[in-house]
Amino acid sequence: MDAFISTASIVVSSALIYAAPLIFTALGGTFSERGGIVNVGLEGIMVMGAFSSIVFNLAFAEQLGSWTPWIALLVGGGIGVIFSLIHAVATVNLRANHIVSGTVVNMLAPALAVFLTRILFEGKGQTEIIQQNFGKSSVPLLKDIPIIGQIFFTNTSAMAFVAIFVSILAWILLFKTRFGLRLRSVGEHPQAADTLGINVYFMRYAGVMISGLLGGIGGAIAAQSISLNFSHSTIAGQGFIALAAMIFGKWNPLGAMGAAIFFGFAQSLSVIGSYIPLIKDVPSVVLQTAPYILTVIVLVGVIGKSEAPAADGETYIKSK
């Protein structure tokens, strides 16, 4: 029994550690696409969030102590917002193809971040390891519940619980507020929204910028809880997995959260797989490719064609 509990505890806590950045970024993607802007640039936004949070963390760790990673999180989010403006300007004003623009974001981010790293750290392509990071923490009260407390709430990722909380907030924002209704209308039928006096361009900017905020935070979490430094490989595909989680979750914040937790679990399996008796013998390549193959299977089998916001990926031209 004890062995089971400790194994389960390891599985859950590492799944949550890997899930937290994915949840935030997938939520970001949801806002962007609900507003009608396809955002394959999430990966690049995460890179900028990861880079800026690590630089901030290294610079201010002595003054801010254990607050450092949390404030660095907001810095990562802020830089994400600024960086996402490239995508917003290109897709909303300059009528660029959304995927081309997102690809530019993905190409630009690592180049820019590594360039700046070289300037800030004497020509080196990667930073030092941060001292103040998101360690493991336990949730007060809940950790005292027998068995469940030990599995789910002891020595786990605090950020994952913040992420789950933010997912619920995002769902309320998207489906229960005026802002959410307007954002969704712009993604479904921009012409109609425009006729009703909704500022289509403004709402689309808002959607992309929220994706920048949440994606930047996602990158900052990944950097400060998994890699603990910044290099070109700190973010390697998480942005694309988050994109998959968003589609898996049918462009719904709660669905995206669930899918992100699942992907976090799948990602962590390839890392901790050797500790778990049942899957020890499964070749690691199966565990590594599982999230991607599953996404394709779900796309084919479960998700109908009409699930994406109707005007997702279409440039809206006001005079048309």
Added chain:
Amino acid sequence: MTHKNERLINLLVPVLSVVLGLLLGAIVMLAFGYDPVLGYASLIDGAVGGPFYIGETLRQATPLILTALGFAVANTAGFFNIGVAGQALFGWVGSISVALMMPDLPKLLLVPLCLLVGALCGAIWAGIAGFLRAYFDTSEVIVTIMLNYTALYIANHVVRNVLTKGDDATPQISENASLRTDWLTTLTDNSTLHLGLIIAVMMCIIVWIMMQKTTLGYELRAVGMNPYASEYAGMSTKKNIILAMAISGALAGLGGSMEGLGNFQNLFVQGSMPSIGFDGMAVSLLGAGNPFGILVAGILFGALKIGGVSMPIGSDVPTEVVDIVIASIIFFVGSSYLIRYFMKKFKRNEQKLIAANGTKKGVN
């Protein structure tokens, strides 16, 4: 706007994008206290300053031209094949596997066989996305992104567990499988230039003929322009979707074979997707999907990439500046509306000026 003007603008957009991208790179260099003149001088020197550097530039351009052609074929038929990187990687895996399996086959047989298997591997990998798009209407963008990562992990698995016993790189391929030849090596002062360049140029011509002069090319273009109309005209949309993706993947796979048989001569564990995928997409966008445009754009990108390696040596400028330049070039190509808008405005002002001058003359 007349037809002739439109063609001129279509040519000016990529040229202006390159100029703007280089300008932005210069601004970045200036902003961080580097000398852009020295930076670009060392870039040019490292790209074309002697036969060795020219050879390296052309070698770098070779796979880019092929992956770009692959991206362009799918794009003409209306598909965004973001998976060229994964398809190229599979081409690489296929070629190297054959080369290692039959190292003693005569060169005249082994090289074509390796290339064929490489192209086939790419075609199958892209064909999956085409098949799913044709029969289940799943977005090829998402599927190819997912297939990219699947390819990455499978390729690494193959290196470690199939082609070697736990090593991170395969042994070198035999001389019989190599695309390198003595005469190209001596001609370019011991550069790594190989026969792949000739294959890439040939493919440019073949793809151009296929797209412009054959029924198949016509159908692919028609499906790309209006799938409903072409279905109504009796073309099989499903067949064309799968075919377009398979041809696209075959070209991307060939690009990967170039890395394997020509450049690296082996296969190794990759930390991320091979850069020839996304760079190939960039080349294709810059070349406006035209095979000859792609040839020029591919050589330009090859020069930027190879020249970029020399930048830190000659001028202290980090080589990443080149990637910033490349990304911004694509930004300007993608946002060509901006360039078109200013050009139309410029033209209108000019016409106004001419009209004003005309009336003046009339008065006189």
